[in-house]
Amino acid sequence: MTGRERLLAVLEGHEPDRVPFSPNIGQWFGAHQSRGTLPQELADCSDEVDAMLKLGCDVFSRRCGPFARVRYGPEILITRDPQQEVGLNTPTEGPVTTTVETPRGVLRAVSQFQPASHTSYEREYFWKDFEREYAALKYWIEHTDYCFDAAAYAKAAARVGESGIVIVAGQQAPIKRIFNLAGPENGILWIMEHENELMELMAIHTEKAAAFAREVAESDALAMMSMDNLCSLFYTPNFFRKYCRDYYRRIGEILHANGKYWFSHACGRVAALKDQVAEVELDGLEGSPHAPLGDVDLRVFRDTIPYRRHVVWGGMTCHEQEIVKDAPARLEAHVKGLFGPMRPFHRFVFSSSCNTSVRTPFENLLLFRDNCWKHGRN
Helix, strand or coil: CCHHHHHHHHHCCCCCCECCECCCCHHHHHHHHHHCCCCHHHCCCCCHHHHHHHCCCCEEECCCCCCEEEEECCCCEEEEECCCCCCCCCCCCCEEEEEEEECCEEEEEEEEEECCCCEEEEEECCCCCHHHHHHHHHHHHHCEEEEECHHHHHHHHHHHHHHEEEEEECCCCHHHHHHHHHCHHHHHHHHHHCHHHHHHHHHHHHHHHHHHHHHHHCCCCCEEEECCCCCCCCCCHHHHHHHCHHHHHHHHHHHHCCCCEEEEECCCCCHHHHHHHHHCCCCEEECCCCCCCCCCCHHHHHHHCCCCCCEEEEEECHHHHCCCCCHHHHHHHHHHHHHHHHCCCCCEEEEECCCCCCCCCHHHHHHHHHHHHHHCEC
16 A cells, blocks of 8 residues: 555555554654754755655655645734744744734734754743733734635645645644633633633634635645644543534534544543544544553544544654663564554554654664554554
């Protein structure tokens, strides 16, 4: 099978010729590219997609884009200081201030790149004062639209070709949007204290996300993913029902009606959300970690979730990725132990949970791949 055929078999509940090997290596690749420490085998790769193709991965990624063009209302002005964008492969030294000017007020956020983890962190959120900044935030959300870039998607799909499936990165659940704008502490407090206003913002955001989903559903794209960090520590079952269910169900209905697949990123503890995930008919959770970092038993989750289309993907956490001592024997034992109960490998993708640590030795990536090819055959 080609990578695309293999992944389609998994999605359709059939037995593939072998387990798909689909690591998320974006952060790892970006760190080594920016530091000049890429292994010789990947030295000529321009980005992580090049690297995945060179490694022989079954590309199953929402990182081949972006495919969403963001359009703001004419009275919104967004500036960044310094002007250079903060990205995984092009880090900016020092803090970056983003300012959003609206007719209802001004919002500011400050982020800073951290070289050790090769990612950016929020030092200051946009929404810090509920009463003073609510009107500006609402105006910003109301006057932001997302348009699907079909040409960019077609170019990425052609690049990946038969090596895999390109997933469209969509928006995020409304509660995640609130957390990103206000921070989780204020976000949770304000949901408790100002529920009506927060529900209004979430409803507006859901409508915007649904409009984007309709464009994706009518395109050649096969799948879309919600850019969440689904975890029962933040999205408790009750929070999920109240603040996420309508969003996931609404987008899923749009996509499923057109024969598409609907996923969510989920890098936390999700065992307690199994029934909720089934209820909204999510076709898969990207990167759910097993113990000790998470609480998902991939076989149990796959075989007991009431929604029978659901695909599990994971199996490689930093707990295994960063092994140095006796790595060949230990990683082979891990893969054999993981794969045994997963046979006949329907609805299972061997992937990172949820990314590849920047401290992962390149040799370990090859060991994961080679052991997947060796032990993942039916």
